Amino acid sequence: MPRRRRLRKVVAPPSFRGYKPYGNKKSSKIPVELYYEEYEAIKLADYDSLSQLEASKIMGVSRPTFARIYASARQKIAIALTETREIITVYGHAVLDKDWYQCKKCHSKFSLPPQADQFHCPLCQSENFQSINPEK
């Protein structure tokens, strides 16, 4: 039986569903799938400039596991840039630290404070939204 992979904590999902190259009509049709935890690794290490140890603690994984996720993320982004491929974001093995929702009208992603009594999109006020947390 394959070893069950532990879920990696992600503070916030990526605020986009993907990236598309432009200026190249011959771009590959096969998108690169960037996992939520890979996006989080790039954000923590390269955007927030945290050490791999600090970032691994935030994501609830060991430092070597973080290094693997980070290396995989960079490899995928390099492939997308070099082969002009789209990037799409997928859950992978992530668990979000709050309940996150996506508005079906304006596509923004948001979480609601636990004391919220109004359930609507904070951006467009639409009440048409869905949970984006993977099944627990």
Ligand SMILES: [Zn+2]
């Ligand atoms: Zn909205």
